[in-house]
Amino acid sequence: MHGNSVPDSYVYVTEEGVTRHYADGSVEALAWEDVVEVRVGGVTESDILIVLLDRDGEGCVVPRSATDATFLARLRYLPEFDLERLSDAFTAAHASRPASAGYVVVWRSPDPPSPLPDLEYD
DSSP states (O other): OOSOOOOSEEEEEOSSEEEEEETTSOEEEEEGGGOOEEEEEOOOSSOOEEEEEOTTSOEEEEEGGGOOHHHHHHHTTSTTOOHHHHHHHHHHHHHHTTTOOOEEEEEEOSSOOOOOOOOOOO
């Protein structure tokens, strides 16, 4: 070994969605079209977390340190997403570091999620 540390995770942002690969082999992924809520929080000494959730409460946790202009640009395409509110949440979370472990909802889909269809099987 040469002393190079292996990152805890890798985050990939595409037009289709966000995927986070953890060092243990587990994966979280969420398509942009399924995102119904964005939260900021989970402050640690080294990072702030952005949580993207679907209507079932499943989602993808993205460390702020893993975000880039592509991620932020893609968030802007969520209906009525407010980058200023996101920035304010980052500032508040950073100011409370490391004491805060709570999350703040910075965006919720303006369209209520449609219920799953009631499919009948013969």
